[in-house]
Amino acid sequence: MALIDLTAAEAHLVAPRGGDGGTGNSDLLVEPRYFDRDQVITHVASAIAALAFTWLVYERLTVFSGDLGFLVVWWVSFTGFVYVTSRQQWGSVVATNNLVRVVVTSAAALALIPLAAILLAVIVRGWRGMQISFLTTTMRTASTESKFSQGGAWHAIVGTLEVVGLAALMSVPLGIMTAVFLNEVGGRLAMPVRMLTDAMSAIPSIVAGLFIFAVLIQSHYLDQTGFSGALALSILMLPTVTRTAEVVLRLVPGGLREASLALGSTEWRTTKNVVLPTARTGLVTAVVLGVARIIGETAPLIVTMLGSQLFNANPFANKQDALPIYIWTQKLTSTGDNTVTANWMWAGAFVLMVLVLILFVTARILGNRTVGVRRG
Amino acid sequence: MTIMDVAPIVQPVSAAELDAQLVSAWFSGHKVLERVSLTMKPNTVTALIGPSGCGKSTFLRILNRMHELVPGAQLGGIITLDRTDIYRGAMPVTEIRRRIGMVFQKPNPFPAMTVADNVVSGLKLCGMKVGRGDRDDLIESCLTRAGLWHEVKNRLDANGGALSGGQQQRLCIARALAVQPDVLLMDEPCSALDPTSTRRIEETIADLRDAVTVVIVTHNMQQAQRVSQYCAFFLAAENEPGRIVEAGPTEKMFSNPEDERTLDYVRGRFG
Numbered sequence: 001m002a003l004i005d006l007t008a009a010e011a012h013l014v015a016p017r018g019g020d021g022g023t024g025n026s027d028l029l030v031e032p033r034y035f036d037r038d039q040v041i042t043h044v045a046s047a048i049a050a051l052a053f054t055w056l057v058y059e060r061l062t063v064f065s066g067d068l069g070f071l072v073v074w075w076v077s078f079t080g081f082v083y084v085t086s087r088q089q090w091g092s093v094v095a096t097n098n099l100v101r102v103v104v105t106s107a108a109a110l111a112l113i114p115l116a117a118i119l120l121a122v123i124v125r126g127w128r129g130m131q132i133s134f135l136t137t138t139m140r141t142a143s144t145e146s147k148f149s150q151g152g153a154w155h156a157i158v159g160t161l162e163v164v165g166l167a168a169l170m171s172v173p174l175g176i177m178t179a180v181f182l183n184e185v186g187g188r189l190a191m192p193v194r195m196l197t198d199a200m201s202a203i204p205s206i207v208a209g210l211f212i213f214a215v216l217i218q219s220h221y222l223d224q225t226g227f228s229g230a231l232a233l234s235i236l237m238l239p240t241v242t243r244t245a246e247v248v249l250r251l252v253p254g255g256l257r258e259a260s261l262a263l264g265s266t267e268w269r270t271t272k273n274v275v276l277p278t279a280r281t282g283l284v285t286a287v288v289l290g291v292a293r294i295i296g297e298t299a300p301l302i303v304t305m306l307g308s309q310l311f312n313a314n315p316f317a318n319k320q321d322a323l324p325i326y327i328w329t330q331k332l333t334s335t336g337d338n339t340v341t342a343n344w345m346w347a348g349a350f351v352l353m354v355l356v357l358i359l360f361v362t363a364r365i366l367g368n369r370t371v372g373v374r375r376g
Numbered sequence: 377m378t379i380m381d382v383a384p385i386v387q388p389v390s391a392a393e394l395d396a397q398l399v400s401a402w403f404s405g406h407k408v409l410e411r412v413s414l415t416m417k418p419n420t421v422t423a424l425i426g427p428s429g430c431g432k433s434t435f436l437r438i439l440n441r442m443h444e445l446v447p448g449a450q451l452g453g454i455i456t457l458d459r460t461d462i463y464r465g466a467m468p469v470t471e472i473r474r475r476i477g478m479v480f481q482k483p484n485p486f487p488a489m490t491v492a493d494n495v496v497s498g499l500k501l502c503g504m505k506v507g508r509g510d511r512d513d514l515i516e517s518c519l520t521r522a523g524l525w526h527e528v529k530n531r532l533d534a535n536g537g538a539l540s541g542g543q544q545q546r547l548c549i550a551r552a553l554a555v556q557p558d559v560l561l562m563d564e565p566c567s568a569l570d571p572t573s574t575r576r577i578e579e580t581i582a583d584l585r586d587a588v589t590v591v592i593v594t595h596n597m598q599q600a601q602r603v604s605q606y607c608a609f610f611l612a613a614e615n616e617p618g619r620i621v622e623a624g625p626t627e628k629m630f631s632n633p634e635d636e637r638t639l640d641y642v643r644g645r646f647g
Contacts (some may be wrong), residue, residue: 056609253484255482256484256486256487258484259480259484259486259548260475260486260501262440262477262478262480263473263474263498263502263551264470264501264502264555265470265473265498265501266470266501269500269501271501273501274488274501277488278486278487280488313471
């Protein structure tokens with residue numbers, strides 16, 4: 001009897017859902033919304049009850065006031081109600097599960113707030129005075145009395161791209177090769193190298209800038225150019241790239257290396273043809289994280305390349321500007337919130353964030369290109 | 377469906393004899409194999425059977441010098457391929473591993489390569505050159521010999537990881553065949569596979585016998601009986617290194633072995 005019922009239910013489940021709303025079998029179908037209906041009701045009811053409770057506390061019982069306090073009291077009572085009502089219905093195991101879920105979800109939401117706020121602030125303020133000329137103009141003729149369109153960040157955009165590009169050109173091969181050494185060669189030297197790399201990642205960025213300034217610029221090996229800035233940034237980028245790449249290479253299954261060696265391959269060919277291509281997505285991430293580490297660095301660039309109001313496409317001669325320096329310079333000269341320099345500052349911040357966004361998206365697309373067509 | 381319906385383009389080198397004499401092995405000073413001697417004859421499938429932890433896989437990995445990749449691994453004894461010592465001889469280790477191919481327990485196609493690239497990956501990895509036209513012929517012949525051609529001929533450009541487990545394992549066999557080995561070592565190649573895939577691989581092994589010397593580790597007694605002509609029974613007593621208890625023609629090993637422990641094991645009474 002039970003068997004027959006089950007078969008009928010299955011037959012209904014595989015059948016396409018008709019719009020005739022026929023009775024008979026339809027009560028056998030479980031709508032997805034019923035799976036957690038009681039859970040949803042419990043949470044919504046707890047939220048409403050908490051709201052009522054908080055209102056009572058605020059408006060009738062105590063002299064508290066303030067929106068933040070209201071939110072805190074509401075959240076605490078909400079989690080409490082969720083726990084108590086869940087416990088009454090399903091026992092303490094489910095109640096604890098629900099409680100932790102609420103707390104964890106709240107933490108995630110809380111963490112998103114500053115992120116969203118920063119984005120919003122930069123977009124709103126950056127967009128306020130934004131004109132397309134900002135991307136094509138330098139600060140050659142600009143002053144605090146200029147109109148917005150008379151100044152721009154063209155020279156700083158070029159500078160940032162060149163300096164970050166040069167830094168990446170130096171750090172990425174070096175970092176990936178170090179990671180290959182740590183993971184594929186190893187040996188007695190691996191331990192100190194790994195420790196040193198870790199220590200390097202803790203170097204304050206201003207110290208990296210001062211180091212280049214003292215050792216290379218003050219001793220007249222180099223001038224204050226974009227290249228000097230790139231050197232300082234590469235010091236900061238190298239440990240990030242190395243450590244990320246190392247973790248990524250460690251994730252490549254050892255079975256693939258064995259398979260390659262068993263075919264008669266050398267270690268180098270195994271690394272080149274099997275390990276690195278397998279880890280490509282992760283290696284792209286390593287590069288992105290490295291660039292993200294340095295693209296907003298200001299202090300080391302001020303020390304090593306000083307900044308400039310003029311266009312200079314050659315990172316090896318004369319001073320150069322970069323977006324972080326540009327933003328900082330405008331901040332120094334701005335006298336109020338709605339002045340032209342403040343608008344330039346926010347527009348510069350906006351462009352810097354758009355650059356980061358473009359970089360991330362490009363990297364994601366490059367990294368996710370899989371070989372061959374994935375099928376069933 | 378016949379597997380050999382396309383003549384192999386690559387003329388197989390005559391299979392070689394692999395001979396192990398008094399092989400002992402240690403991991404960080406702990407002895408796992410004790411004076412094992414076994415001759416793996418050409419055109420013969422040799423099965424290595426025995427309970428877990430008796431040193432079969434270690435022995436297999438010694439045969440193509442994969443053993444030394446484990447940190448702390450040590451080795452004693454003499455292994456010869458057609459009377460050339462593979463450990464003390466002049467042949468470079470890469471050439472030894474090319475001539476003595478290996479298929480692993482877990483299918484491990486290269487995930488960053490297509491099916492076709494996986495097959496010929498060995499050529500690139502060991503520095504063999506092959507022309508464009510020859511490449512396609514080689515891909516077809518190797519996949520055919522591995523019994524996979526008909527299933528993948530329309531998706532040679534798919535990712536190697538997109539195949540099913542059994543297909544992946546046959547892809548690994550095709551990959552191992554592409555570098556024209558004399559010997560093929562198989563470490564429980566079917567342990568992760570369903571019965572149908574297992575049967576296909578057993579058919580493949582039977583066909584390979586004409587061209588290569590096959591050594592297979594298996595925990596499946598029926599499989600050992602089906603695919604092998606020669607059989608070696610490994611056993612390790614408690615806290616002792618593994619030894620070969622008995623070796624002989626498979627038929628005899630399964631019907632009328634000389635050692636009582638062999639009979640117990642093949643009858644499924646322990647292990």
